[in-house]
Amino acid sequence: MKKENAMIKKDAKIYVAGHRGLVGSAIWKNLESKGYTNLVGRSHEELNLLDGAKVKAFFDAEWPEYVILAAAYVGGIKANNTYRADFIYRNLGIQQNVILESFRHNVKKLLFLGSTCIYPREAKQPIGEDELLQGALEYTNEPYAIAKIAGLKMCESFNIQYGTNYIAVMPTNLYGPGDNFDLETSHVLPAMIRKIHLAKALMENNWEAIRADLERLPVHGVDGQSGETEIRYMLEKQGVLDNRLELWGTGKPLREFLWSEDMADASVYLLENVDFKDTYAEGETEIRNCHINIGSGKEISIADLAALIARKVGYRGELHFNPELPDGTMRKLTDVSKLHALGWKHTVDLDEGIERLYDWYLKH
Numbered sequence: 001m002k003k004e005n006a007m008i009k010k011d012a013k014i015y016v017a018g019h020r021g022l023v024g025s026a027i028w029k030n031l032e033s034k035g036y037t038n039l040v041g042r043s044h045e046e047l048n049l050l051d052g053a054k055v056k057a058f059f060d061a062e063w064p065e066y067v068i069l070a071a072a073y074v075g076g077i078k079a080n081n082t083y084r085a086d087f088i089y090r091n092l093g094i095q096q097n098v099i100l101e102s103f104r105h106n107v108k109k110l111l112f113l114g115s116t117c118i119y120p121r122e123a124k125q126p127i128g129e130d131e132l133l134q135g136a137l138e139y140t141n142e143p144y145a146i147a148k149i150a151g152l153k154m155c156e157s158f159n160i161q162y163g164t165n166y167i168a169v170m171p172t173n174l175y176g177p178g179d180n181f182d183l184e185t186s187h188v189l190p191a192m193i194r195k196i197h198l199a200k201a202l203m204e205n206n207w208e209a210i211r212a213d214l215e216r217l218p219v220h221g222v223d224g225q226s227g228e229t230e231i232r233y234m235l236e237k238q239g240v241l242d243n244r245l246e247l248w249g250t251g252k253p254l255r256e257f258l259w260s261e262d263m264a265d266a267s268v269y270l271l272e273n274v275d276f277k278d279t280y281a282e283g284e285t286e287i288r289n290c291h292i293n294i295g296s297g298k299e300i301s302i303a304d305l306a307a308l309i310a311r312k313v314g315y316r317g318e319l320h321f322n323p324e325l326p327d328g329t330m331r332k333l334t335d336v337s338k339l340h341a342l343g344w345k346h347t348v349d350l351d352e353g354i355e356r357l358y359d360w361y362l363k364h
Contacts, residue, residue, distance in 0.1 A: 008036075008066065008272055015040045015064035017049065017098055018071030023113060023171070025178050026264035027068055034268060040064055050093040052100075059101040067102045067110040068267065069095070069151075075185040077248070077328050080141040091147035099154050103164060110166040111271050112155050114148035116256075116293065116334050117141045118170060126297065126335040129170075129289045138329045152291045159276045160287055167270055167279065172295035172334050175353065176260025177360045183219050183238055188302065189257060192247070192309050193358055195238060199245040200315040202235060210235075244318040249327035251303030251319075256295050256333050259348035259356075266294045269344045278342065295334035296346045302327075305350075312354050 008014075014031060018024035019041030031039055040062055047058055049071055073090040080087055095112070102110045119127045120135030137145045148170075155166035179190040186194070194213070201209040210231065215224025222234040239246030270292065279290040300308070306319050339345075348356075 010035045011038050012036070012065045013038045013040060013062065014066040014068065015062065016068045016070060017041075017094075018069070021070060021072075021074075022176060022178050022180070022260050023174060023263055023267075024068070024070035026176060026260045027070060027267050030261070030264040030268045049097055050090060052093075052097045055097040055101050056104075059105045063105055064102075065108050066271065067098065067107050068271065069098050069110065069112045070267075071098070072113070074144075074187075075180075076187045076191060077140050077326065079185045080144055081139075081326075084143045087141075088143035088147050091144060092150060095147070095151040095154060099151070099158070099166070102166075103158055103162065108165065109271060109275075110155065110164070111267055112151055112166060112168045113267070114152050114168060114170045114291065115144070116170050116172050116295070116332060117145045117329075118149050118152070119332070121329050123332075125331050126333040127293070128335040129291055129293060129338060132289050132291075140326060140328055156288065156290050159290070165276050167274060167276060168291040169267065169270060169294050170291050170334075171263050171266075172256045172258050172293075172332075174258055174260045174263050175357055176263075177357070177364075179260070179357065179361075181217060181361065188255065189305065189309075189354075190357070190361075192306055193313070193354070193361060195240055195245060195247075196306070196309050196313045196315045197358075197361070198235060198238075199240045199317055200313055202240055203243055203315070203317050239322075244320055245306075245315070246320045246322055247302070247306060248325040249302065249321055250323045251301060251306065251321040253302050253327045253329065254299040254331045254333065255302060255305065256297070256299045257350055257353070258294065258296050258346060259353045262296075262346045262348050263294060266339065266344050266346075270342070274342055279338075292339055292342070293334040293336050294339055295336050296349070297334065297336045298350070299331070299333045300350060308351070309354055309358075312358055 016024050016028050019028045071094055119131050121138040122135050123131040152168035155168045158164045175189045180186045181190045181194045211224035280287050
């Protein structure tokens with residue numbers, strides 16, 4: 001399936017939407033490391049991608065040749081379930097504006113980043129691209145999933161109708177430098193790292209470490225200057241107790257994780273080497289499911305993940321799972337055979353990645 005390198009010129013103007021996010025920042029660094037010199041990015045303060053007029057004005061001024069759409073409104077299971085309207089309307093708006101202006105400004109290639117939450121809750125495992133729309137979605141992140149399905153179908157439809165070259169990729173759960181450690185909105189892995197770090201500090205009565213952590217990133221207004229009673233109350237609400245850490249669900253769900261810098265490398269590789277015509281079989285009468293899964297193809301239970309992080313952090317307290325809180329999808333392993341056939345495989349396994357991320361967290 002792999003084709004000859006598309007030979008993007010090193011001075012080609014590449015717009016990375018969401019260049020300060022977990023994936024976008026890693027993609028930016030990867031492009032720089034490969035010698036690309038004409039990268040364009042705008043922060044949310046500089047360019048609100050929900051404002052169609054401002055997005056049009058940006059494209060009118062910059063005329064990028066390539067676009068990587070890594071901007072999105074994202075969060076973990078709690079945020080997805082709580083802010084359902086925000087997750088669908090914001091992501092639909094971002095996608096609509098950036099993809100449409102890319103078309104109007106004759107962008108040579110666009111890379112759209114989605115998520116493997118697009119697949120049905122009861123999808124066949126491991127999940128191949130053909131599982132899309134074969135069943136009901138997981139309820140807790142249904143609005144976000146629908147927005148991402150709309151985005152990949154928008155790319156696919158523009159390609160079919162107008163001959164554009166838009167590639168949609170669906171990464172598995174990502175983690176890495178620059179991750180979100182906010183306990184209300186973060187994904188499971190960074191949230192666990194922070195909670196286990198705090199649980200260890202509390203167990204060791206290390207209030208200096210607790211206060212330093214909260215000073216850097218307050219929780220519900222509780223920061224490093226707050227009183228000990230107030231801090232203890234907040235930690236208890238987050239499941240952090242003296243000798244025990246309470247976590248959501250049963251611990252039984254299986255999850256796949258990919259190091260964000262691996263995701264960035266896969267993204268740049270596909271931008272350079274793969275065109276839309278390489279994503280489906282020649283001669284198909286119904287062109288669909290042209291998106292590409294990006295993952296490691298390996299999975300771990302949430303309970304085993306918690307135990308692994310605890311070992312890396314050095315926490316020896318009890319890990320207790322609360323079955324009254326939701327698990328989310330029980331299993332969500334991607335079939336990455338299409339990605340492998342296109343010539344790319346991951347390099348950073350979870351054991352190494354957790355060590356790297358915890359080290360990054362302590363330093364930043």
